[in-house]
Amino acid sequence: MANVKSKSFPEGKAFETADRLHSAAIHLLRRLRVRDRESGVGPAQLSALSVLVFGGPRSLGELAEAEQVRPPTMSRIVAGLEREGLVRRHATDDRRRVRLEASAKGIKILQQGRKRRVESLAKALSSLSEKEHQQLGDFVELLQQVIRNL
């Protein structure tokens, strides 16, 4: 057997874990999207808005990088958020740049979405044990770490 990087983490199991994680992420988002649609705000818009709400104001380029999309894509996402009055654009010293900031309405919409999402998740979590609840929290942290290294 040549070229095995992982120490006692079998190749086949890694394949399977990657597949299942991929599939789980797809299906999780499809479910949550159903609830998020009630807000009338698309998933990409909601995600970008959440960066502005929880991470504070920033430029379009920074937002694009945070969301891992190209500038033209973020340009259109922000245009939609502005049209709905969820985000405002301010001038900066560097007149090429814009400073994007969530509006009060944007913050409110996001919190409502959060609430709907947690309602769905809470329902799904009801079948889990106390211990599993806590493991899920750890899992998310582990997952975030994995994503940062991706």
Place this chain on the structure above:
Amino acid sequence: MANVKSKSFPEGKAFETADRLHSAAIHLLRRLRVRDRESGVGPAQLSALSVLVFGGPRSLGELAEAEQVRPPTMSRIVAGLEREGLVRRHATDDRRRVRLEASAKGIKILQQGRKRRVESLAKALSSLSEKEHQQLGDFVELLQQVIRNL
């Protein structure tokens, strides 16, 4: 405080976990999509194909349900897969229904995608400890259980 369903799983923590899980899923898929684009097959097509490859042949309606999308959406996804020769359509007794089956080419494409995905994931996993590797597998299972109840 009124109306707290969860037994010692604080409301605020549930909110945060839901948010982070949501965000993590979005970012995970964005990263994996970069690799998946190399296959020339879209994410929805890839996911549907994987159901046919690993779950065996089935009708369009069954596939739509498995993928949690509406029949017209799956109709178009399958049309794309057929156009690329990754899926074939066969007649059944009930002539309204179709039997969808992955082609040899479809199976090959999927396995190549799997390989790319696991390469990315393996790289990301390299920073995790031995123990965390194993936990990740368990956590994915837990996540699948949560999604089933969603």
Place this chain on the structure above:
DNA sequence: CAGATTAGTTAGCATAGCTAACTAAAGTGT
């Protein structure tokens, strides 16, 4: 066999991803 139900498609709309090509502003070098 008429009417209801079921499976899938077609049409039309919106969001979201991309690249290529553009404008405008800021930085750089001679």
Place this chain on the structure above:
DNA sequence: ACACTTTAGTTAGCTATGCTAACTAATCTG
């Protein structure tokens, strides 16, 4: 000072994916 390059963002145009409404065709039911 001024031409050139670089950087920030937008516009145009393509594809893929989601949806609902409305359609066709086949099957079931009374």
